[in-house]
Amino acid sequence: MDTLKLDPAAIAAYTAIADTVSEQLTDAARAGAGALDRSRLEADLGLLGAGFAAKFTAAVAEHAQALSTAGQLVGAYGQALRDYSAAMTEGDAASAARLAATSEELA
């Protein structure tokens, strides 16, 4: 990697967004789980639609699960970036301090 470029402010902006997105996706998953009502579907669709109701409910469950997973994933991205940014900033500052100390010794 030729370039090493890091904008802690941009990272902080993204992690804040990631937190929000993660929360929204978690909310969406929770809301989607409210559609899991196979017995109600079967009442509406009758025996005729019972197979549909089963498949539909499975699909909705999968949907909610996928939203939840995506939410956790985005949250993890945010957290990883926060850690990364902190470590880089810390390392940079430590390097700077070390360099400053060295230059003082040389001076």
Next chain:
Amino acid sequence: MKTLTALRRRRPAESAASETLPVTPDPAVDPPMIAALVRPMLELRSTLGSGATMPDRVITAALSAASSTAAESEGPHRDGLYALESTWASAGAAAAVPAMRTTHTEIGEISDRGPAYLAVLADAQATSARAARKVDQIIADFRADARVILANSTSAPETDAVIDRAAAALREAIETVQAARSEMDGHTSRIDTMGPLTVTTPAGLTDRTDGYGGGIGGTATPTTYYSNLPAGQIPQTTADGQPLDPALIAQMQLQQQLIAAGVDLGTAAISAGVDIGTHLIDKIAETGMHAMDTVAASANAAISQAIPELINPGGANTTTAGAGNSGATTPNKLFDFGGGAGGAAPGAAAPSAPKADTPKPAAPEPSPGQSITPDPADRPVAQAPAPSSPEPSRPVSPGGAAGGLAMPPGAGGDQERKREGQLGVTVPASEIVPESKTVPAAVIGDFGDDAL
């Protein structure tokens, strides 16, 4: 088949006269014959759900909320990612950014899925509602026409028209349900074609996302919901161990129903009722005609099997895609209207059905809605149904006399034994009269020249 338009056209003119005719005057109460004939149609109707035209609001609201919330996150997420990409360059960025882009794309796909689900659900509900409405109309038309027919009936051959009309209505209802079923299969397979949702978890993040990587794509296997369909619970032998002829069982039921119905038609109700009933039954017995197929094969308790079978041919495995390919032929033997030779019905159609489809003799009919939840305990091997179970709602007089037909003693509990010899047996008037108290006299006075 009689033309129904003629019947409908006559209806207004007959309405005044019908006040004096032996039709139950309360429009909310079916005369017994109509009640018996309409029952299979009501059973069919009960398989079609609530009839609501729109999907359940709780479900749609939940799906909409999930999708819109997920979609709301998309714009800010995209903007944030873009800002990040343009300011971050490192080996870590090279590894992380593509994974984050992938996740963003997948989130978009997930939130797009909500509207797709809503659409297919709306279609399924529309299919169900349309079929329900149509069957409701078929039933209403049948009831109206049958009342007119009964109101004009002065002899047994004329009441046959009610059975013809019932057969037509039931056939139409079955066609409606079959069409709806194949539509529903199409909706179900649409869900399959949407494919699984995937959320790709980057390898480097698995330690942070423990537990929610993978496992998303798999579709939960529906439980074998239909595995509890009625099967084998029909007594196939008498208490003595003698095998029962399914056609005979059906015929016995038919006798009960028709004679009970005939009583209500009757004038000097007893003899007329018996005569009407025996007339019909004799006709059925000798020709194996329509009534055997419709009233017997459908109105008897076999319908509790026939309808689930009609809706979900093949039983337990129909929740998988492609359920439609196995269903086309199965119901036909259950609802064989004997379009061909008359002899095909009692002699061939009913016995040719698999054992599990044999008509349930004592007709502990499930009320609508119960037909898919048979009691596993209700599996007598060779035992007659419990005394309390048979046909509680039928207009059959208690104590074993079914409207002029002398049933064996203890008919309430052991109907399998009533095999032969019931026809034409006259029952004392006192046994019958309570059944026919709503029936004005002297309507079928000329009946004797027909059958006596």
